[in-house]
Amino acid sequence: MTAETLYDKLWRRHVVHLADDGTALLYIDRHLVHEVTSPQAFDGLRESARKPWRASSVLAVPDHNIPTAENSAEDPVSQLQVAALAKNCSAFGITEFGMDDPRQGIVHVIGPEYGATLPGMTIVCGDSHTSTHGAFGALAFGIGTSEVEHVLATQCLLQRKSKNMRVTFSGALPPGVGAKDAVLALIGKIGAAGGNGCAVEFAGAAVAAMSMEARMTVCNMAIEAGARAGMIAVDQVTLDYIKGRDYAPAGEMWERAQADWRELHSDAGAAFDNEVEFDVSQLAPQVTWGTSPEMVAGIDAAVPDPAAERDPARRENMERALRYMDLQPGTPIREIKPDSVFIGSCTNSRLEDLRAAASVVKGKKVAKSIKQALVVPGSGLVKRQAEEEGLHRVFREAGFEWRNPGCSMCLAMNADRLAPGERCASTSNRNFEGRQGRGGRTHLVSPAVAAAAAIAGRFADVREF
Amino acid sequence: MDAFTTLSGLVAPLDRANVDTDAIIPKQYLKSLKRTGFGAVLFDEWRYLDQGDLTSDHAKRRANPDFVLNDARYAGAKILLARRNFGCGSSREHAAWALRDYGFRCVIAPSFADIFFNNCMKNGMLPVALDDARVDALFAAVESQPGYALSVDLPSQKITAPDSEEIPFEIEAAQKHRLLNGLDDIALTLEHADLIRQYEDRRKKEAPWLFGRVA
Numbered sequence A: 001m002t003a004e005t006l007y008d009k010l011w012r013r014h015v016v017h018l019a020d021d022g023t024a025l026l027y028i029d030r031h032l033v034h035e036v037t038s039p040q041a042f043d044g045l046r047e048s049a050r051k052p053w054r055a056s057s058v059l060a061v062p063d064h065n066i067p068t069a070e071n072s073a074e075d076p077v078s079q080l081q082v083a084a085l086a087k088n089c090s091a092f093g094i095t096e097f098g099m100d101d102p103r104q105g106i107v108h109v110i111g112p113e114y115g116a117t118l119p120g121m122t123i124v125c126g127d128s129h130t131s132t133h134g135a136f137g138a139l140a141f142g143i144g145t146s147e148v149e150h151v152l153a154t155q156c157l158l159q160r161k162s163k164n165m166r167v168t169f170s171g172a173l174p175p176g177v178g179a180k181d182a183v184l185a186l187i188g189k190i191g192a193a194g195g196n197g198c199a200v201e202f203a204g205a206a207v208a209a210m211s212m213e214a215r216m217t218v219c220n221m222a223i224e225a226g227a228r229a230g231m232i233a234v235d236q237v238t239l240d241y242i243k244g245r246d247y248a249p250a251g252e253m254w255e256r257a258q259a260d261w262r263e264l265h266s267d268a269g270a271a272f273d274n275e276v277e278f279d280v281s282q283l284a285p286q287v288t289w290g291t292s293p294e295m296v297a298g299i300d301a302a303v304p305d306p307a308a309e310r311d312p313a314r315r316e317n318m319e320r321a322l323r324y325m326d327l328q329p330g331t332p333i334r335e336i337k338p339d340s341v342f343i344g345s346c347t348n349s350r351l352e353d354l355r356a357a358a359s360v361v362k363g364k365k366v367a368k369s370i371k372q373a374l375v376v377p378g379s380g381l382v383k384r385q386a387e388e389e390g391l392h393r394v395f396r397e398a399g400f401e402w403r404n405p406g407c408s409m410c411l412a413m414n415a416d417r418l419a420p421g422e423r424c425a426s427t428s429n430r431n432f433e434g435r436q437g438r439g440g441r442t443h444l445v446s447p448a449v450a451a452a453a454a455i456a457g458r459f460a461d462v463r464e465f
Numbered sequence B: 001m002d003a004f005t006t007l008s009g010l011v012a013p014l015d016r017a018n019v020d021t022d023a024i025i026p027k028q029y030l031k032s033l034k035r036t037g038f039g040a041v042l043f044d045e046w047r048y049l050d051q052g053d054l055t056s057d058h059a060k061r062r063a064n065p066d067f068v069l070n071d072a073r074y075a076g077a078k079i080l081l082a083r084r085n086f087g088c089g090s091s092r093e094h095a096a097w098a099l100r101d102y103g104f105r106c107v108i109a110p111s112f113a114d115i116f117f118n119n120c121m122k123n124g125m126l127p128v129a130l131d132d133a134r135v136d137a138l139f140a141a142v143e144s145q146p147g148y149a150l151s152v153d154l155p156s157q158k159i160t161a162p163d164s165e166e167i168p169f170e171i172e173a174a175q176k177h178r179l180l181n182g183l184d185d186i187a188l189t190l191e192h193a194d195l196i197r198q199y200e201d202r203r204k205k206e207a208p209w210l211f212g213r214v215a
């Protein structure tokens, strides 16, 4: 048999039918649903008198626009959407971790936590950061609402195969530098469209050394490089993470499953359409300075000068970004002063992220110039575990707010948002204009850098803490 | 889904790369339970000087005179011209719905983000990818010639410029077929229901753990 990539294998296992022109009907094993991109899909089912093909494959959770502050009332419009999800799930026999369920959390955090995300699966969700689940050797990608309806009704999607791309992170990450820094630096190198049309496998020594949490951070950001999906081969780290989770196979079934999952890697000699090699051993903590994740620099660098950019379209983009961000070329990144700090989102709200931030914050105080510092755990489980370790006290004593799980200030659909002109050190994944609130200015960073910025009142090198 | 065959219309130029879905339609409008009515808030934060939400009367908001779509010259445009990586960011189909509701049926750019591209196709809109040089030339023409319009012909995969120049474009055969005929994807897929069931039966034996119920 010819050597296959991980993506080739996942693809092959799921083709139900291949049309002459290369369009495949791809079977979907797991469908994750949240309140914002699903109401119109459920309405579509009703209008055409269709039923879910396999309701037991669907797991739903409200996360995008729920409140995260204790005892805060939800705005009535959001409430309608959350209520619609609950109603749709009960009408169609779909399992929902509802608002009052201790398992509720960000859809991409809870899937893996409960073993709803398994290696070898195809996983979709009406959310672009579904790529997160690829960390488990799964083919996971975001879809639009029409496709949500299509998967609900048929358990399949019409797809064309993407190109194979491999990113090899070689070397070992230096202390204080993590998965978020590696993936931001990668996007800086290949660009926000660098992965267009590709399914990207992340490999190399640095990835092999990463925990599942860190791998999820990397795959989460694959979409910010324009990739269709991000994925990582199954290894012992993967298996150890999954074993014993609620929906993971057990007993004899576990043995069978893990034997199967051990095949989920690219064969030696498998061909990639595009290969990128990236040595992370000298990498510094990263901070974005613009309005696309590709606009990123090391903590010791300065805001670049558009005048030095030769391509006129790029130059204009940089100038526009700097105007929006209110930054001058040549300003050292360390002199940029955030007004707010947000630690959360499906990129960086897992236990390991909170531990990394807490270890920087411990025994220190948030700078007086910081107006708001939020820690929003990714799920009910993360929150409980963090509290068992006393992390909530570390954060609170330093002056952070300790919130309930949800997407929160990652996209600011709820009350957590920036005021116009406010600058934020954020562990989320998008620094687009207005992403965290109209006129808000976002700098994407790792949890450790966000924590250091909160304490120092400016971007600071976490390695000096 | 509505069919798309031919389209003639005014072209509006949006001269920015990496136009993301947050810019196409900001999050507050995603709270709607409907697919319609998003045209008034397309490019909301660029188009208006004040903040709006689902309950605003958009006709009463302050328009940003510097934003291209507020230029009377482009009123009624049906074709949007943009730069590389158009529609990057989230999966929100509201971005396609908003463009469509505003009146755009075709977007021309050097490249598109994957999910956005699919979302257009599902809504009777045609995304056309042309090479950078071609897009540069179109920007120059649109900006220098008021009333610049193009004719898009999907059956022959050609765009015709006012000077009769013909610009060919690529589209996958299956997508073209579905768009031309306005086919309901779900109904088409369900014609393969037997194949889907056969697949499931086989996989249940090979990998039963994939079929466990979440509860």
Ligand code: SF4
Residues within 6 Å of the ligand: A063, A064, A106, A107, A108, A127, A129, A345, A346, A347, A406, A407, A410, A411, A428, A429
């Ligand atoms: S945390 Fe942010 S990126 Fe992740 S699912 Fe929620 S809104 Fe999307």
